Amino acid sequence: MSFDSSPILRQKPTLDREALRDVIDLSLWAGQLLLQHGAESARIEETVHRLGTGLGANWMDVLVSPNAIAVTTVSGDEFRTKIRRVVAISVNLRIIDEVNTVSRWVQTGGLDRFQVRKAFERIDHLPRQYDRRVVVLMVGLACAAFSRLFGGDWPVFFITFLASATAMWIRQQLMKRYFNSLLVVIVVAFVSGLIASLATRLELSPHPQIALIAAPLLLVPGVHLINAAEDLIKGHLVTGIVRGFTGGLVTLGIAIGLGLAMRLMGVWI
């Protein structure tokens, strides 16, 4: 069998040592940004592959694991393999969008490796678009909207808003101080439960329990759980199982925090 038919040796100029080092470094960086901020595994593989081959490698092999990414670049007879450890931080879809845009430009030949490095440096230091206070208000509103979807009336709506907004504010304060994220979930669920149970204690509505159900929804690990199921469907079983388990642990944390608050306040769902 001749090598010409192999996709690995489709003719591209061989990269020198320095260029190959940059290609693997940049594609790992892209993968790290995506994994940290909540992209699903198939997207990470695709984007890293696209970026590396766009920058001149003949082939990229990408391994996405729950907390590390390994990449092998091939160029001519040379190859390099590198692993980078990744710690998931928080969901940030803007960063995923920006990295995706860069990888598209690279693929159409619009960016070289020096420009890509600059672009990633910018993306890495991108501030959050929304002010903390806006986030608190809107997350409160989102949970209050859920209380309406569950059939709650206006008093329940306002209690849910108060509970979720306060809970979100406390969550921001605790996350800023780098507390363990599961601990934060328990505390925040506890606080939201305390405030939401006021609806029952003060007899504000015929169905006050809805506030207790809707208030802690800001903590539900929706992205983790959706990504988990999507990874499993697309054959990324290891990342899928780990993400599902993480989502389960967070949900358990919510149940513990809310359960404690309900016992303390003497209310039941």
Place this chain on the structure above:
Amino acid sequence: MNIIDFIGLLVQDAIWSAAAAVGFGILFNVPRRALLGCAIGGALGHATRTCLMEFGVIIEISTLIGSTVIGFYGLVMARRYEMPVAMFTISAAVTMVPGVFAFRTMMGMLEISSADPETASLALVTAASNGIKTGLILGAIAIGIAAPALIFERPKPVV
């Protein structure tokens, strides 16, 4: 229920799920220009699900159809705005995540530790049935929003 009440219900459902989608979009730091798209996606998907459930379709199937609507809507918007599909689908689909069922599963699991065997066995059943429901709904959401990719992008295995 007459037709006017029914439409009123759907409109209310759409408005509140749009609000929820925007709130979660802001929490997930969705780019500003995609926020309106998230709101419409959330409204479309959730109202579709509510509509089907009013007609007596079970929640799993309704969620599957609702999230398929979100999936195809996301594909259209992604082409139009040149953004990844996830910008529009994730926060829209979060409105359908079975938070309540997941929470009941965990409450049931904690209650299994109860000393009274009667309560414990009841809690076991609660935990199991809610857990399976959570899993099925999540699977339905994932299949739905991945539907365009599963149908149109079928890369031939290269290795």
